[in-house]
Structure formats: C-alpha cells, structure tokens
Amino acid sequence: MASIDEETTSAEDDEPSVLAAGAICWRKEQGQLEVLLIHRPRYTDWSWPKGKIDPGETTPECAVREVEEEVGLRISLGIPLASTRYPVASGTKLVNYWAARTERMVVRPDGKEVDKFLWVTPTRAAELLTNPTDREPLELLVAAHEDDQLETWPLIVVRHAKAKPRSSWTRAEGERPLAATGRRQAAAVSRLLEAWGPSRVVSSPWERCVQTVAPYLKNKDIKLKLADSITEQDAARKPDKTRSTVEKLFDKRRPVALCTHRPVLPVVFGVLRQHLPEALAGALPAEDPYLAPGEVLISHVSSRSHGRVVAVEQFRAYDD
Structure with missing residues (x-):
C-alpha cells in the first residue's frame, strides 16, 4: 500500500470543504486483533477517533492530537489506511486514517465528545460502526494484519x-x-x-x-x-x-x-x-x-x- 502527500490527496474532482484525520487504534489480546471504537453522544454514533485539522497543522499531527484529546492515548502512527469521503453541510468531508498500535495503554474518554469506548474484534466493529464509510479503513487494517503488514x-x-x-x-x-x-x-x-x-x-x-x-x-x-x-x-x-x-x-x-x-x-x-x-x-x-x-x-x-x-x-x- 502507498499513500500520497496531502496536497495531492485533496486535489480530486470533489474538492473537500472539510479536512480531518484520525486513527484506528489496535492491539493484540491473547493473539486476537482488537480495535478501539468510540461513542460520540452528540451524534449517538460509534466511530473512530478523529477530528478537523487545526490551522498550521498537517494531517498526521491532527490524527495524533485528536486521539489524545478524545481518548487520552498518545499514539505513534503506523501504516496509512483508506481516506474516507462523505457529504456534510458545507460540502464534502475528507478524513485521512492511520493504524496505531496501542499495547495496553489506558483509554480515558474526554467525557464531552466521547463518552464510551469499546475494544472489539474487527468483525464486531464492522457491525457497530454507524457510518458505512468507516468500514473502508477497517478493511485495509484487517487485510494488512492478514498479510503480516500491520506491525x-x-x-x-x-x-x-x-x-x-x-x-x-x-x-x-x-x-x-x-x-x-x-x-x-x-x-x-x-x-x-x-x-x-x-x-x-x-x-x-x-x-x-x-x-x-x-x-x-x-x-x-x-x-x-x-x-x-x-x-x-x-x-x-x-x-x-x-x-x-x-x-x-x-x-x-x-x-x-x-x-x-x-x-x-x-x-x-x-x-x-x-x-x-x-x-x-x-x-x-x-x-x-x-x-x-x-x-x-x-x-x-x-x-x-x-x-x-x-x-x-x-x-x-x-x-x-
């Protein structure tokens, strides 16, 4: 897999009006792959930690910051995953995702944007995710795991x-x-x-x-x-x-x-x-x-x- 720089990423026919970034945090529990899902009370949905880019920030910096702000985990990015696009009020939102291994780090939801979290198998995550586009980066993460390319x-x-x-x-x-x-x-x-x-x-x-x-x-x-x-x-x-x-x-x-x-x-x-x-x-x-x-x-x-x-x-x- 390969990703391209963020300037090229945003230069498609459908220019995004909102640029965001996030990560799928993953761990191994007794040899079983698990991923971190968050619940956002404002939207009553299950999704991945993510958020909008701040002025003067790159997408990798945004992904790390958002994960730390929402669930208290300080991550280092792994492989790039799929970027997702979906309509929002101002036009189109583009979210860039990375994989991030977390080992046994403690998750602390901020209580505002995120009130609950779950460590679940990828299969269960696919069932719980509210936005269908959120399954795209999950599928790439699972494929990388199966091909020994996730670590x-x-x-x-x-x-x-x-x-x-x-x-x-x-x-x-x-x-x-x-x-x-x-x-x-x-x-x-x-x-x-x-x-x-x-x-x-x-x-x-x-x-x-x-x-x-x-x-x-x-x-x-x-x-x-x-x-x-x-x-x-x-x-x-x-x-x-x-x-x-x-x-x-x-x-x-x-x-x-x-x-x-x-x-x-x-x-x-x-x-x-x-x-x-x-x-x-x-x-x-x-x-x-x-x-x-x-x-x-x-x-x-x-x-x-x-x-x-x-x-x-x-x-x-x-x-x-």
Whole structure:
C-alpha cells in the first residue's frame, strides 16, 4: 500500500470543504486483533477517533492530537489506511486514517465528545460502526494484519529545511546555516516527526541538517548520531559508504529519522527502492528536487519481514 502527500490527496474532482484525520487504534489480546471504537453522544454514533485539522497543522499531527484529546492515548502512527469521503453541510468531508498500535495503554474518554469506548474484534466493529464509510479503513487494517503488514516501524528521510543561499555564503559549505524561514520550518519538522516518534536520529554533520533536527532532539531528549557519509561531499565521492549507512538503518529495526541534503537523496532512495515490493515501485520520488526543504518521506518497514517496506508516504512540514 502507498499513500500520497496531502496536497495531492485533496486535489480530486470533489474538492473537500472539510479536512480531518484520525486513527484506528489496535492491539493484540491473547493473539486476537482488537480495535478501539468510540461513542460520540452528540451524534449517538460509534466511530473512530478523529477530528478537523487545526490551522498550521498537517494531517498526521491532527490524527495524533485528536486521539489524545478524545481518548487520552498518545499514539505513534503506523501504516496509512483508506481516506474516507462523505457529504456534510458545507460540502464534502475528507478524513485521512492511520493504524496505531496501542499495547495496553489506558483509554480515558474526554467525557464531552466521547463518552464510551469499546475494544472489539474487527468483525464486531464492522457491525457497530454507524457510518458505512468507516468500514473502508477497517478493511485495509484487517487485510494488512492478514498479510503480516500491520506491525511496522518507520524509517523517515528528512530533507533539511531552507538554508541561506549558496551565492551569499563565503565560508565553508558545511557551516552554511538555515535561513530564518528554515528555522521556522525546523520547528514544524519537529512537530511533524512527533507523529511517528523516531527514537533515533541520524544526520549529516553539516550545520543546516543539524539545525533542522535540533528542535526534535530537544523535545524528545535524545542524542544525535552524525554521519559524514551522508554529506553532499562524501556522497559524491564515496556513494557506497552512503548506501551502507542507509542500509544499516534497516538492520537496527528501530524507528529512525535520517536528515540529509537534496543531492544525496537519489542515493538514499536508491537503497530504499531495493526494499520496495513491485507494487510500490513508483512510490519514491524520481526527479530532482525529490523532496522540498523540510519535507519528509516515511517508509513503513515490516517488523515481521526484515527490510520489507510495506507503505510509503510523504508530507511537507507546515510552511508559513
């Protein structure tokens, strides 16, 4: 499965008037898959945790925030699921969904928007769901479970935020910092990365890359691993070392973000492409500039089949 960036998602013939996001929280109980349903007293319905996007927010950020606000769970997103569309008073509502494993976390309904919850089997959930369109993401979640594609970890590629122009920089290239816009983008990148919560960050040691991930590192209180092999200079001279650095990320099998430069992205994506099944062959950007400054690409890697990427998606951090 693959998802596309949210700008493209909303650019269909039926332009949505309302954009929202949510998640299907799932767990295993004695080997049995269960999903979390919520009851909303205002609508007297059973559905998934979801809500409208706030100004300056991306859909992944919205999904994580809404789940926490409605049921008290702080989640990390898994694979993208189906986006649903249905008519509302103002036109069409588009809701983007993700899977989110929750283990044995405590559910606390907010008592206002949500007054009850149930952990149920997917079969029972399909029976209880009030809106028929809510069954679409559930069907994809079940299919992913049956294909051993539901348990994943994220490998995230970040292009550094907007830097000061090369033409106006007279010192060493590795010291060229972010522009003022880039510093704001870096804060937005941090908020976006929180949706997947990588516990490791690997970066080019050049200043603009380090500055891009610095806000996330500070918020999460984790250490940064620097890799000369993913600088522009080393990737051009010794691309095999660059490839080796990326390949080792798969061996760790832990959520990770890698921050690098535009000229290095073809080498990075070349490694990722080797881990994609044929159905996802076109999921990676293939043309320069590959990613915009501050944009991220998320590869969801199977926890059960080593090195197998089962979904790809990309998002731009909010840019003011």
